[in-house]
Amino acid sequence: MRSGHAVKAVQNHERRSRLLDLIRIRGFAALEELVRELGVSESTVRRDLDALEEQGSAKRTHGGVLYSGGMPRLAEFDERQPANWAAKRAIAAKAAEVINDGETVLLDGGTTTYEVARLLVGRSLQVVTNSLPVANLFASEARTDLVLLGGYVSPRTGVCLGPYANELLGRLHVTTTVLSAAGISEEGLFNAHLLLAETEQAMLKAAGRVIVVADSSKFGRKSLTLVSGLSSINVFVSDDGLSPAWRDAIAKAGAQLVITRVPDADDAAHGVPHRTRPA
Amino acid sequence: MRSGHAVKAVQNHERRSRLLDLIRIRGFAALEELVRELGVSESTVRRDLDALEEQGSAKRTHGGVLYSGGMPRLAEFDERQPANWAAKRAIAAKAAEVINDGETVLLDGGTTTYEVARLLVGRSLQVVTNSLPVANLFASEARTDLVLLGGYVSPRTGVCLGPYANELLGRLHVTTTVLSAAGISEEGLFNAHLLLAETEQAMLKAAGRVIVVADSSKFGRKSLTLVSGLSSINVFVSDDGLSPAWRDAIAKAGAQLVITRVPDADDAAHGVPHRTRPA
DNA sequence: CATTTTATGGTTGAATTCAGTCGGATTTAT
DNA sequence: ATAAATCCGACTGAATTCAACCATAAAATG
Numbered sequence: 001m002r003s004g005h006a007v008k009a010v011q012n013h014e015r016r017s018r019l020l021d022l023i024r025i026r027g028f029a030a031l032e033e034l035v036r037e038l039g040v041s042e043s044t045v046r047r048d049l050d051a052l053e054e055q056g057s058a059k060r061t062h063g064g065v066l067y068s069g070g071m072p073r074l075a076e077f078d079e080r081q082p083a084n085w086a087a088k089r090a091i092a093a094k095a096a097e098v099i100n101d102g103e104t105v106l107l108d109g110g111t112t113t114y115e116v117a118r119l120l121v122g123r124s125l126q127v128v129t130n131s132l133p134v135a136n137l138f139a140s141e142a143r144t145d146l147v148l149l150g151g152y153v154s155p156r157t158g159v160c161l162g163p164y165a166n167e168l169l170g171r172l173h174v175t176t177t178v179l180s181a182a183g184i185s186e187e188g189l190f191n192a193h194l195l196l197a198e199t200e201q202a203m204l205k206a207a208g209r210v211i212v213v214a215d216s217s218k219f220g221r222k223s224l225t226l227v228s229g230l231s232s233i234n235v236f237v238s239d240d241g242l243s244p245a246w247r248d249a250i251a252k253a254g255a256q257l258v259i260t261r262v263p264d265a266d267d268a269a270h271g272v273p274h275r276t277r278p279a
Numbered sequence: 280m281r282s283g284h285a286v287k288a289v290q291n292h293e294r295r296s297r298l299l300d301l302i303r304i305r306g307f308a309a310l311e312e313l314v315r316e317l318g319v320s321e322s323t324v325r326r327d328l329d330a331l332e333e334q335g336s337a338k339r340t341h342g343g344v345l346y347s348g349g350m351p352r353l354a355e356f357d358e359r360q361p362a363n364w365a366a367k368r369a370i371a372a373k374a375a376e377v378i379n380d381g382e383t384v385l386l387d388g389g390t391t392t393y394e395v396a397r398l399l400v401g402r403s404l405q406v407v408t409n410s411l412p413v414a415n416l417f418a419s420e421a422r423t424d425l426v427l428l429g430g431y432v433s434p435r436t437g438v439c440l441g442p443y444a445n446e447l448l449g450r451l452h453v454t455t456t457v458l459s460a461a462g463i464s465e466e467g468l469f470n471a472h473l474l475l476a477e478t479e480q481a482m483l484k485a486a487g488r489v490i491v492v493a494d495s496s497k498f499g500r501k502s503l504t505l506v507s508g509l510s511s512i513n514v515f516v517s518d519d520g521l522s523p524a525w526r527d528a529i530a531k532a533g534a535q536l537v538i539t540r541v542p543d544a545d546d547a548a549h550g551v552p553h554r555t556r557p558a
Numbered sequence: 559c560a561t562t563t564t565a566t567g568g569t570t571g572a573a574t575t576c577a578g579t580c581g582g583a584t585t586t587a588t
Numbered sequence: 589a590t591a592a593a594t595c596c597g598a599c600t601g602a603a604t605t606c607a608a609c610c611a612t613a614a615a616a617t618g
């Protein structure tokens with residue numbers, strides 16, 4: 001074999017390349033759909049899909065294929081226990097209520113602020129953020145203007161850090177900043193990343209009003225670096241697991257406190273399995 | 280009905296919320312998988328999926344669900360005729376070969392540069408970009424450092440524009456810039472957006488080497504604004520549809536030209552239906 | 559406490575999809 | 589021209605999945 005089966009091989013490759021395009025654009029495609037659009041038999045599509053899967057570009061499922069090439073997921077958003085999730089979502093809902101249409105909102109990175117962002121999609125706002133996942137939510141929304149802070153992107157969390165981000169923040173002013181925190185003590189807000197702390201300090205300076213979203217487990221816990229004192233915060237949003245002592249402390253610091261009722265953690269974690277009751 | 284069916288309703292909502300989270304994180308989830316992870320019956324999952332689909336957050340398929348809520352797709356990346364796609368992919372492959380490991384690469388927005396970016400994922404590089412979709416490709420890659428240019432994000436294309444992006448670019452230097460173009464004439468590169476043109480000019484200034492990726496249909500076509508002259512470009516990558524006249528023009532401008540063979544457009548469009556031949 | 563409403567889990571028959579095999583057609587090589 | 593190899597399309601039995609129905613249990617209502 002000197003010149004090989006050139007023509008057929010090219011046709012084969014062409015079709016698979018086109019197939020991969022269809023899958024990539026859609027993210028997911030039904031088998032029947034592909035048969036129709038490629039104009040070949042089901043068996044052929046099936047064979048091509050097998051090849052593509054072996055190659056690693058696509059993942060087969062019942063009735064279709066899923067694109068598995070690009071779109072990697074950030075580590076932080078994958079591994080989280082559903083228990084805290086319920087609280088995060090409830091807190092995010094309250095925080096979103098506090099924000100009014102027409103505002104300019106600065107959104108920090110983090111999972112709780114991400115949930116806030118999800119609830120703000122579609123509203124008439126100007127959004128500023130240093131978080132790539134948050135930016136993706138608003139990227140194709142015509143109703144919300146989006147400003148992204150630049151800089152070095154942290155691989156784990158997907159947020160922009162560094163002097164460039166801070167510098168741009170120094171020139172901005174927003175009506176409301178939504179901040180997350182790794183811990184909150186009497187001294188103030190704590191964060192786990194040194195560079196991020198600087199960025200968050202810049203966010204505080206740029207804001208007319210500061211909202212901190214943190215579930216009750218964060219209170220009384222410290223982390224690597226102090227970001228700011230409690231007095232800089234205007235509103236705290238948390239869940240009803242917050243101790244009375246902390247509620248007092250927040251009131252004394254002159255901040256507003258918004259509490260959400262969060263469903264029982266056990267129920268949320270395993271789904272309550274038919275509570276029995278004596279007849 | 281005064282107080283409603285509070286407890287069950289909350290449980291219901293909780294479970295569906297959790298279900299949506301699972302789907303959102305994975306992008307796609309098999310039904311059996313969800314049954315196992317939620318610890319409820321198949322019927323219940325099925326019902327929840329129906330509700331979620333009616334609500335528009337998810338799309339059912341055979342054997343699973345596809346998340347359709349978040350991650351809105353940018354308009355520019357959806358509507359693409361497969362014909363040009365083959366050329367884009369082939370051009371992107373060649374362009375990726377020209378880039379060496381260890382380089383600092385500046386990637387422009389656009390669909391062709393996006394294809395280049397896809398092929399660079401996993402390589403040892405420093406990547407700078409103003410494109411949100413490109414940034415997403417590298418966001419969770421440990422092997423490549425990612426720097427994102429900030430600024431106002433264009434809703435249609437997902438690229439960062441404006442004075443801040445330009446300013447940051449002015450302070451950067453990269454070994455290679457990969458640029459796209461809406462049109463190329465004897466006068467130089469053209470682009471369809473005024474603000475983007477300024478940003479691309481800044482990209483040219485920041486680069487030690489400039490690669491332009493453009494399929495042959497772009498040559499001889501003009502667009503809104505002139506970005507730069509041909510003399511600023513070091514390498515052109517295009518397909519074999521490029522006319523000899525243009526090949527000469529590029530050589531005269533002092534630029535290197537890389538040509539890829541792209542399979543026949545007709546074959547790519549309809550799939551060649553058994554070429555007959557006289558016996 | 560009795561009734562109604564709602565949610566859940568199991569089952570069943572129908573529909574869809576899968577993997578493997580076969581024959582035909584075309585290209586390549588001898 | 590003949591033989592071998594490859595690719596494609598169709599068919600078939602097996603496995604999976606779907607939608608609908610029914611029975612049960614818990615919660616809300618009065």
